[in-house]
Amino acid sequence: MIGRDGADFASNDYLGLADSAVLRGAVTAALARGVPIGSGGSRLLRGNHREHEALEAEAAAFFGRESALYFSSGYAANAALLGTLPQRGDLVLFDELVHASAHEGMKLGRAETRAVAHNDVAAFAAAIADWRRAGGAGRVWIAVESLYSMDGDIAPLAELAALAQGEEAILLVDEAHATGVYGPQGQGLAHALPPANLITLHTCGKALGCEGALVTGPAIVRDFLVNRGRAVIFSTAPSPLMAAAVRAALRIVAEGEGLRTALFDRIAAARQALAPLGVPPGESQVLPLILGDDVRTMAVAGALQAGGFDVRGIRPPTVPAGTARLRISITNNVDLADIAALAARLTELLGERSSTPL
Numbered sequence: 001m002i003g004r005d006g007a008d009f010a011s012n013d014y015l016g017l018a019d020s021a022v023l024r025g026a027v028t029a030a031l032a033r034g035v036p037i038g039s040g041g042s043r044l045l046r047g048n049h050r051e052h053e054a055l056e057a058e059a060a061a062f063f064g065r066e067s068a069l070y071f072s073s074g075y076a077a078n079a080a081l082l083g084t085l086p087q088r089g090d091l092v093l094f095d096e097l098v099h100a101s102a103h104e105g106m107k108l109g110r111a112e113t114r115a116v117a118h119n120d121v122a123a124f125a126a127a128i129a130d131w132r133r134a135g136g137a138g139r140v141w142i143a144v145e146s147l148y149s150m151d152g153d154i155a156p157l158a159e160l161a162a163l164a165q166g167e168e169a170i171l172l173v174d175e176a177h178a179t180g181v182y183g184p185q186g187q188g189l190a191h192a193l194p195p196a197n198l199i200t201l202h203t204c205g206k207a208l209g210c211e212g213a214l215v216t217g218p219a220i221v222r223d224f225l226v227n228r229g230r231a232v233i234f235s236t237a238p239s240p241l242m243a244a245a246v247r248a249a250l251r252i253v254a255e256g257e258g259l260r261t262a263l264f265d266r267i268a269a270a271r272q273a274l275a276p277l278g279v280p281p282g283e284s285q286v287l288p289l290i291l292g293d294d295v296r297t298m299a300v301a302g303a304l305q306a307g308g309f310d311v312r313g314i315r316p317p318t319v320p321a322g323t324a325r326l327r328i329s330i331t332n333n334v335d336l337a338d339i340a341a342l343a344a345r346l347t348e349l350l351g352e353r354s355s356t357p358l
């Protein structure tokens with residue numbers, strides 16, 4: 001682990017809220033009105049606090065869903081969702097690029113699991129047909145992300161939702177990197193999907209600048225997770241103070257058109273400046289620059305860091321073998337001059353004009 005020096009091209013604090021005066025102010029106000037720091041126990045024992053309940057009511061309203069449940073992290077939420085909801089005899093089809101926490105959940109669960117080619121709706125449909133033909137009779141669960149964390153590309157959510165509806169499958173959408181950034185008021189990319197067979201996960205440690213995760217969906221799903229989710233039952237409830245911070249963050253992003261405009265201006269500038277270096281076309285705040293070779297990737301990342309740019313190299317197994325990359329994350333913590341300077345330095349390091357290209 002290394003420190004957090006240099007211009008922030010590495011965090012998921014997309015809107016720049018994590019260290020903002022507005023969020024600090026909300027936490028100071030919450031402390032002043034007596035919100036405790038620790039919960040003191042599991043939600044099912046004395047750990048349940050009115051801040052958790054207020055947050056969940058506000059989150060359900062914000063995301064336009066029947067219910068919400070607050071977890072202490074996205075990792076715990078994914079582990080609980082996939083470890084608890086699919087039953088023996090069911091099938092979980094997951095995009096091959098889903099996050100490690102989804103894999104953790106699938107390992108804990110009892111359903112059969114199969115990887116499907118990235119963003120390939122026809123492959124999802126074919127996998128369901130194959131399974132049914134072979135006698136699969138249970139429920140199908142489709143687990144995807146709306147915006148992939150290492151590639152920055154966006155899932156074909158409308159098509160996946162239509163497939164799920166036709167197959168009476170449940171669509172699980174991890175909105176970790178979309179919440180706060182996309183959709184009206186930052187509700188995420190799944191905001192317009194039919195709600196009946198949809199469960200979404202909104203992490204709070206990325207654009208919301210806090211910590212934890214909100215699972216939203218039908219009330220029956222919340223009840224099931226509360227009663228059967230081991231991460232809910234056997235874990236200390238999240239900090240009520242953090243719940244208060246997330247409540248404030250939801251209000252800030254709901255009114256945060258200016259923050260999103262600022263971010264999208266930066267994304268456009270970064271995409272334009274970095275496309276000639278090999279960043280693939282796209283629209284999101286996550287720009288992958290795939291260099292392929294692990295050693296070269298880490299050497300370029302190290303040279304950038306030494307020059308004051310906090311860019312991190314990502315190697316297998318976090319990404320598939322042979323696709324080591326610089327994950328360039330655009331946030332409101334940098335300005336347009338930082339982006340231009342990064343592009344210039346990268347051009348020097350990778351370009352043919354460099355005397356010692358890496």
Ligand SMILES: Cc1ncc(COP(=O)(O)O)c(C=O)c1O
Pocket residue numbers: 073074075076078099101145149174176177203204205212213
């Ligand atoms: C797609 C995705 N899901 C879940 C998580 C886990 O969330 P958390 O960091 O809140 O545990 C992450 C974190 O990196 C993520 O990228």
